Amino acid sequence: MTKMTGARALVESLKRQNVKVIFGIIGGAILPVYDALYDSDIRHILSRHEQCAAHAADGYARASGRPGVCMATSGPGATNLVTGIANAYMDSSPIIAFTGQVSTYSRSSSYAIGKDAFQEADIIGITTPITKFNYQVRSASEIPKIVRSAFYIATSGRPGPVLIDLPKNVQMDTAEMDFSSNIPFRGYKPVTDPHPLQIKRAAEILLSAERLVILAGGGVIISNAFQELLNLAEFLMAPVATTLMGKGCFPENHPLSMGHIGMHGNPAANKMILEADVLLAVGTRFADRSTGRIDTFCKDAKIIHIDIDPAEIGKNLDVDLPIVADAKKALSAIYAALSEKVSKPKENSEWFKKVKEAKETYEGFFSNNNGDLKPKILLKELRQLLPEDAIVTTEVGQNQMWAALHFKAIKPRTFITSGGLGTMGFGFPAALGAKVACPDRIVVDVAGDGSFLMNEQELACSVEENIPVTVIVLNNSVLGMVAQWQRLFYNRRYIAVKLGRVPDMVKLAEAYGARGIRVHSIEEFRKAVKEAVNSDVTTVIDVPISPDEDVLPMVPPERGLNEMLIG
Amino acid sequence: MGEVRTHIISALVENRPGVLYSVANMFRRRNFNIDSITVGAVNGDLARMTITIKGDEKTVEQLVKQLRKLIDVVKVSILNPASAVSRELALVKINAPEARIRADVLHYVDIFRGHVVDASPETLIVEITGGPDKIDAFIELMKVFGIKELVRTGIAALSRGSKSIDVAFNTEEGET
Numbered sequence: 138m139t140k141m142t143g144a145r146a147l148v149e150s151l152k153r154q155n156v157k158v159i160f161g162i163i164g165g166a167i168l169p170v171y172d173a174l175y176d177s178d179i180r181h182i183l184s185r186h187e188q189c190a191a192h193a194a195d196g197y198a199r200a201s202g203r204p205g206v207c208m209a210t211s212g213p214g215a216t217n218l219v220t221g222i223a224n225a226y227m228d229s230s231p232i233i234a235f236t237g238q239v240s241t242y243s244r245s246s247s248y249a250i251g252k253d254a255f256q257e258a259d260i261i262g263i264t265t266p267i268t269k270f271n272y273q274v275r276s277a278s279e280i281p282k283i284v285r286s287a288f289y290i291a292t293s294g295r296p297g298p299v300l301i302d303l304p305k306n307v308q309m310d311t312a313e314m315d316f317s318s319n320i321p322f323r324g325y326k327p328v329t330d331p332h333p334l335q336i337k338r339a340a341e342i343l344l345s346a347e348r349l350v351i352l353a354g355g356g357v358i359i360s361n362a363f364q365e366l367l368n369l370a371e372f373l374m375a376p377v378a379t380t381l382m383g384k385g386c387f388p389e390n391h392p393l394s395m396g397h398i399g400m401h402g403n404p405a406a407n408k409m410i411l412e413a414d415v416l417l418a419v420g421t422r423f424a425d426r427s428t429g430r431i432d433t434f435c436k437d438a439k440i441i442h443i444d445i446d447p448a449e450i451g452k453n454l455d456v457d458l459p460i461v462a463d464a465k466k467a468l469s470a471i472y473a474a475l476s477e478k479v480s481k482p483k484e485n486s487e488w489f490k491k492v493k494e495a496k497e498t499y500e501g502f503f504s505n506n507n508g509d510l511k512p513k514i515l516l517k518e519l520r521q522l523l524p525e526d527a528i529v530t531t532e533v534g535q536n537q538m539w540a541a542l543h544f545k546a547i548k549p550r551t552f553i554t555s556g557g558l559g560t561m562g563f564g565f566p567a568a569l570g571a572k573v574a575c576p577d578r579i580v581v582d583v584a585g586d587g588s589f590l591m592n593e594q595e596l597a598c599s600v601e602e603n604i605p606v607t608v609i610v611l612n613n614s615v616l617g618m619v620a621q622w623q624r625l626f627y628n629r630r631y632i633a634v635k636l637g638r639v640p641d642m643v644k645l646a647e648a649y650g651a652r653g654i655r656v657h658s659i660e661e662f663r664k665a666v667k668e669a670v671n672s673d674v675t676t677v678i679d680v681p682i683s684p685d686e687d688v689l690p691m692v693p694p695e696r697g698l699n700e701m702l703i704g
Numbered sequence: 705m706g707e708v709r710t711h712i713i714s715a716l717v718e719n720r721p722g723v724l725y726s727v728a729n730m731f732r733r734r735n736f737n738i739d740s741i742t743v744g745a746v747n748g749d750l751a752r753m754t755i756t757i758k759g760d761e762k763t764v765e766q767l768v769k770q771l772r773k774l775i776d777v778v779k780v781s782i783l784n785p786a787s788a789v790s791r792e793l794a795l796v797k798i799n800a801p802e803a804r805i806r807a808d809v810l811h812y813v814d815i816f817r818g819h820v821v822d823a824s825p826e827t828l829i830v831e832i833t834g835g836p837d838k839i840d841a842f843i844e845l846m847k848v849f850g851i852k853e854l855v856r857t858g859i860a861a862l863s864r865g866s867k868s869i870d871v872a873f874n875t876e877e878g879e880t
């Protein structure tokens with residue numbers, strides 16, 4: 138037991154959690170914590186908007202698998218975090234957010250919770266539906282055990298954001314601190330081991346399958362189950378489709394890879410998944426953007442659903458065999474059960490031939506046609522230019538869907554996108570977070586002009602903090618994805634989608650001390666990317682593209698995956 | 705959609721500030737329509753909630769899973785109406801300005817095993833406990849006299865017999 142202030146206990150607790158970096162913005166109500174950080178070797182990165190501090194922590198977490206930490210002052214600082222927290226919640230990303238708060242009481246003034254004090258916001262009330270857990274610390278001595286619990290909760294089971302609200306007097310109060318006390322939650326015991334009987338039944342169903350498809354979601358990445366997935370898929374000769382969040386959990390250059398399913402999924406994946414007689418779904422929540430009309434999704438298939446979150450079982454889709462478990466453990470248990478039953482992996486089957494044919498049928502869809510700066514060509518080109526371990530983040534909109542369709546992810550945690558919340562402005566700060574987590578790797582944000590302009594101010598952070606990344610702006614001077622919906626479903630009645638005079642991206646980058654390059658041909662694009670990824674300053678590559686380009690294929694909203702518009 | 709009926713759910717939760725908020729918030733966010741919810745501290749740092757909801761099996765199953773997912777929710781069980789005791793308390797302020805009416809009201813209070821807990825020249829307050837049907841029936845009868853005010857606690861329920869979901873009063877039994 139040692140006596141210290143709440144603020145110091147917080148910093149000490151962070152050190153004990155092995156926290157190396159905090160993204161944040163300072164303010165009055167969190168000042169004592171920052172003052173304690175002054176003496177520590179934890180790196181603080183000054184974001185230029187709290188939303189970006191949260192996205193950066195999120196990008197850090199997704200790239201590294203370690204929890205990301207962000208910090209903000211009370212009131213507006215805390216509310217600015219909200220989008221970032223909601224984003225992490227939807228994509229099950231472990232971030233810990235610390236917010237300053239006005240004091241729990243004050244003897245001499247009304248700077249106290251409940252008094253509408255200066256910069257008071259009920260961040261606990263606001264974030265309850267978008268955090269895995271949140272906690273307002275009521276006395277300094279609670280800090281060590283609350284921080285321990287927060288990291289445990291954020292990273293275990295189905296990960297998610299946890300927020301800790303720190304009233305100012307609690308930061309300043311001195312108390313005896315016990316850093317070894319235990320986690321006080323009786324109601325939280327994530328199940329990670331699969332039930333042996335369910336595994337046995339899964340193995341039986343899998344062996345009986347004639348047209349098996351594996352659908353792998355973000356849970357496979359979170360649980361680091363790539364090798365187990367690969368082993369199982371190869372053993373069963375089963376084609377693997379992913380969700381958008383699962384992209385990267387199975388090498389997309391593998392003969393069994395089908396790409397991702399969904400509204401803008403790979404056409405072969407969308408087609409073949411509906412023909413499966415058995416679907417092994419792992420680490421996915423059957424999101425509406427993935428499945429299309431749920432009543433037409435794999436409706437005749439036997440479905441095995443592995444998920445660590447029991448509440449996902451039966452939430453969106455009724456399944457035949459639920460397995461509540463960690464994806465890695467479940468997949469390796471199934472593999473073990475299968476190899477006990479059969480000695481030899483499955484032969485090249487009829488089904489595999491059909492899958493291969495489907496992929497070939499749509500080959501033309503992905504191939505180059507001419508030398509234009511077409512998004513799909515740019516993204517295929519980008520794949521050629523980047524090493525396999527380079528990390529690509531995306532913004533939201535057409536840019537995101539082009540990247541998902543045409544940039545093949547080969548390694549896990551190399552494709553980082555806002556899947557659940559669909560947050561424009563996520564990609565750039567997430568790229569900064571990823572680069573901080575993986576300083577030796579190349580990080581590229583594939584952006585739309587609209588999205589990039591939402592958080593372009595982080596150029597200041599990237600330059601000042603030496604976090605060099607590459608931003609490729611697919612610049613169509615429209616809010617392209619929405620324009621596409623207006624084109625396809627609203628009779629071309631374009632409203633509120635024209636960005637008009639988009640700021641000059643080159644000058645914009647330069648204004649921040651970053652680099653800007655505009656390209657007009659594929660050769661210039663190649664050259665610019667090579668320069669950018671080797672540069673020690675953030676580079677914005679501005680690529681003018683047509684505003685009339687559609688992302689295809691597209692499954693119209695509320696339709697089944699079989700109703701793809703191909704073009 | 706399966707058959708819609710009333711379900712009673714019993715939950716032990718950490719008795720911490722904000723727990724009721726997080727539970728109620730989840731119901732709203734997940735689009736569950738709750739009929740009633742009662743909560744009270746039962747065991748120092750635990751509180752017990754009784755939640756009633758109309759819905760089909762699937763809805764209730766999903767509600768229970770979402771409840772269990774909340775960190776501060778320690779245990780949840782669905783009570784089988786056939787093997788559970790459920791009680792509700794109501795206080796009913798009844799217009800009874802005349803002796804004849806009072807006599808009638810008192811007669812019914814007696815039949816329903818209620819108590820008069822307050823009297824004024826114009827009104828009586830009756831306390832009545834029982835299953836929700838009994839309370840509904842009593843209220844229906846009192847409408848004839850005129851109800852000035854009414855409050856119901858919502859249902860509190862426990863399963864019959866030795867079964868328990870309590871973590872502190874008892875060693876854990878299979879039910880969770």
Ligand SMILES: Cc1ncc(C[n+]2csc(CCOP(=O)(O)OP(=O)(O)O)c2C)c(N)n1
Nearest residue numbers: 534535536559561585586587588616617618
């Ligand atoms: C924060 C936020 N606001 C609004 C939207 C709705 N929205 C989805 S895509 C899109 C257009 C994105 O435009 P841009 O970033 O230029 O990308 P493009 O589609 O042109 O590639 C909009 C407005 C959103 N997803 N996120």
